[in-house]
Amino acid sequence: MKAQPDLKLLATFLAVVQHGSMAEAATALGYVPSAVSQHIAALERDLGIELLVRRPGSRLILTAAGRSLAQAARTLFEATARFRDTADGIANREIAELRVGAYPSAVSHLLPGVLTALQAGDRGAARIRLVIVETHEGLPRVTSGDLDLLIAYRYLPEDPPVTSPEWEITSLGHEPLVLVAGPQPGHRPLDLAACLERGWTSGHPHNPDRRLLRRWAGELGISPDVTLETEDLHSMLAMIRAGLAVGLIPVTLLAEETGRPTVQRVALPPESTPLHREVLAVSRPGLRPPVIDELLALLAEALKAVPA
Known part of the structure; x- marks a missing residue:
């Protein structure tokens, strides 16, 4: 035989x-x-x-x-x-499943609407397997092939991801960062000087957001006292809402603040540089399935709609 x-x-x-x-x-x-x-x-x-x-x-x-x-x-x-x-x-670059990594606040505040729109489109057949992962943890998983796409952020231009033969990087837009504090009695406005008397929340000393805070504070000649160090933006926001800290928060996390706000923006000096973090898509080099391009186009539109 x-x-x-x-x-x-x-x-x-x-x-x-x-x-x-x-x-x-x-x-x-x-x-x-x-x-x-x-x-x-x-x-x-x-x-x-x-x-x-x-x-x-x-x-x-x-x-x-x-x-x-x-x-x-x-x-x-x-x-x-x-x-x-x-x-x-x-x-024809059609796939059955796409493994997408994304940072936590993108999963909670950007991707739900984007994925709903993607499923309603003509190419919604691809199954999206979503993995919550911070940028620094997701980059090697793109290189290894464990992730097909990573939705990443970059606080400073020199931060990873940077140009590399291992990655194809697409800039999708920016998330503005705003300084916020807990609501004041009588809704009194709060300025930067008053914030310096309070504790601040930010990432750990070597985290990108903490380095951005130090650079921004240095330009203004101030020295914020960071009393809560965490990578979890939702924990930061909880402490701010409780009136226990002030901090720089991506404005996308405040999008659901309707009716009576639980935080208030701090008025900044006119010379203060507007802050943001860049949102990026990272994939391996080569031709991408059309569903990736459609997903990225929807994400870019969502970021354009984010209020400043």
């Missing part, structure tokens, strides 16, 4: 099974009847077993081995057809 089945012989065999005679199978395949008979005989020799009972004047009868082979051959050709469809889709 051959290690690999001869697909041409199997196709002829299935045609004979379907039509019930070698003559009809030959007509359907465009062969002469003797060629069909030769294919069946060759297949039986390869397998070392009789597949068809040939009786003059009657339709062909499948043996038990023939019935088993017909079932297996149908399964094989169905799988082959699915494989070809998948291969054609891959050639």
Whole structure:
């Protein structure tokens, strides 16, 4: 028995099974009847077993081995057809699943609307497997192939991700950063000078947001006292709402502040540089599936809609 089945012989065999005679199978395949008979005989020799009972004047009868082979051959050709469809889709940059990593606040405040719009579009068939991951943790996972796409942020131009042969980087827009504090009695405005008497919240000393805070404070000649260090923006915001700290928060996290606000913006000096963090898409170099481009276009539109 051959290690690999001869697909041409199997196709002829299935045609004979379907039509019930070698003559009809030959007509359907465009062969002469003797060629069909030769294919069946060759297949039986390869397998070392009789597949068809040939009786003059009657339709062909499948043996038990023939019935088993017909079932297996149908399964094989169905799988082959699915494989070809998948291969054609891959050639057209269509995919069944996309692994996307994103930082936590993007998952909670940007991606829900974007993914809803993507699923409603013409190319919503791709399944999105979402992984919450900070930028510095996600970059090596893009390089390794564990993630197909990373939604990342960059507080300072020299921060990673930077230009590299390992990545394709697309800038999607910016998230403005605003200095906020807990609501004041009587809704009194709060200025920067009053904030310097309070504790601040920011990332750990080597975190990008903390380095941005130090650079910004240095330009203004101030020295904020950071009493809460955390990478979790939602924890920062909780402490600010409780009146226990002030801090720079991406404005996207404040988008749901409707009705009675739970934080208030701090009035900054006119010479203060507007702050933001850049939102980036990181993928491996090469052609990207169309669903990635559509996802990134929707994200860019969402960022344009973020109020300053």
